[in-house]
Amino acid sequence: MAEVDLHIHTTASDGTLTPAQVVQLAKKRRLKAIAITDHDTVDGVKEALEEGQRVSLEVIPGVEISANARTGSVHLLGYFVETERGILKEKLERLKQARAERNPRIVDKLNYLGVNLTYEEVVAASGGGQVGRPHFAQVLLDKGYVRSLDEAFHRYLAQGAPAYVDKFRFDVRDAIDVVLKAKGIPVLAHPFTLNCMPEELETLVADLAKEGLKGIETFYPDHTSEQTVQYQRLADKLGLVKTGGSDFHGKLLEKAELGIVGNGICLPYKIAEELMRTKHEMIQHS
Structure with a gap:
């Protein structure tokens, strides 16, 4: 157990x-x-x-x-x-900002690829939490562009895929x-x-x-x-x-x-x- x-x-x-x-x-x-x-x-x-x-x-x-x-x-x-502790929250805020800067660029790439998706839809999928690629994958699945979350990453969101956007680390x-x-x-x-x-x-x-x-x-x-x-x-x-x-x-x-x-x-x-x-x-x- x-x-x-x-x-x-x-x-x-x-x-x-x-x-x-x-x-x-x-x-x-x-x-x-x-x-x-x-x-x-x-x-x-x-x-x-x-x-x-x-x-x-x-x-x-x-x-x-x-x-x-x-x-x-x-x-x-x-x-x-x-x-x-101050330093942890400060550093994590920088990473949060990096994710926020990346997400609209993912939307732009998906739209360019012919995917009808808005950032507001992705935010809704996050439930108000921090938006990440899995939330994009969920919207792609919900809208019928893919048949699974794994397919969403493979076709669009994984590193090397056409809608991938790197971020600060x-x-x-x-x-x-x-x-x-x-x-x-x-x-x-x-x-x-x-x-x-x-x-x-x-x-x-x-x-x-x-x-x-x-x-x-x-x-x-x-x-x-x-x-x-x-x-x-x-x-x-x-x-x-x-x-x-x-x-x-x-x-x-x-x-x-x-x-x-x-x-x-x-x-x-x-x-x-x-x-x-x-x-x-x-x-x-x-």
């Missing part, structure tokens, strides 16, 4: 469930602990913490920050971040520094997305560990069993904590199921305990 899920999105970014609804679903599925890790925002954390306290479910405040490394785009998870070392200054634990998210050879990935992660990286997301739905073993060994070799999560978005990511991290794997509570142990060690050495 699943006990923890440390990678979850809500309506504060591009999920379809509110923070409170996510907590309620996690409680229904008998999870013991979850982390709220919305894209480039901590706006959903307070509601999740309050609901977690109400239903007796442990909620870890977190964030997933968009960044760049020498290998390309990378996501950095931050756990136990102090959400009201922090250097990953700066993102690590921001998480550390917010008293959080920086963890490399879904390393398979870096498309690195094992040797190149090890060099990158070793360099980032010197900058303060504390963990690797070793358990993830899109990781193969071989990759999971590879990332676990790398974490052990470099003395990094191992985390995992479903990357749950609600219906906007069809293959992600709350509490399941791939191939039916469910994470035990000890994964959260290791993360807490890392947090305590950081406090002791601060």
Whole structure:
């Protein structure tokens, strides 16, 4: 039985469930602990913490920050971040602005491609949260331009597709520094997305560990069993904590199921305990 899920999105970014609804679903599925890790925002954390306290479910405040490394785009998870610390909110506001600048350009590209879509429709699909590409995908699906969300990304929205628009990201070392200054634990998210050879990935992660990286997301739905073993060994070799999560978005990511991290794997509570142990060690050495 699943006990923890440390990678979850809500309506504060591009999920379809509110923070409170996510907590309620996690409680229904008998999870013991979850982390709220919305894209480039901590706006959903307070509601999740309050609901977690109400239903007796442990909620870890977190964030997933968009960044760049020498290998390309990378996501950095931050756990136990102090959400009201000035530098974190300041940096996340810059990323929020970058998303806001990108979205109208995606609309323009889609319109040029013959797609009859307005930005107002995409905002409505977001439910008032931060607008992201999954919301564009949902509108494309609702209007019949595609048959699935995956097709929307493949045909229009993924990197290299005709309506893709890049956005500003922090250097990953700066993102690590921001998480550390917010008293959080920086963890490399879904390393398979870096498309690195094992040797190149090890060099990158070793360099980032010197900058303060504390963990690797070793358990993830899109990781193969071989990759999971590879990332676990790398974490052990470099003395990094191992985390995992479903990357749950609600219906906007069809293959992600709350509490399941791939191939039916469910994470035990000890994964959260290791993360807490890392947090305590950081406090002791601060």
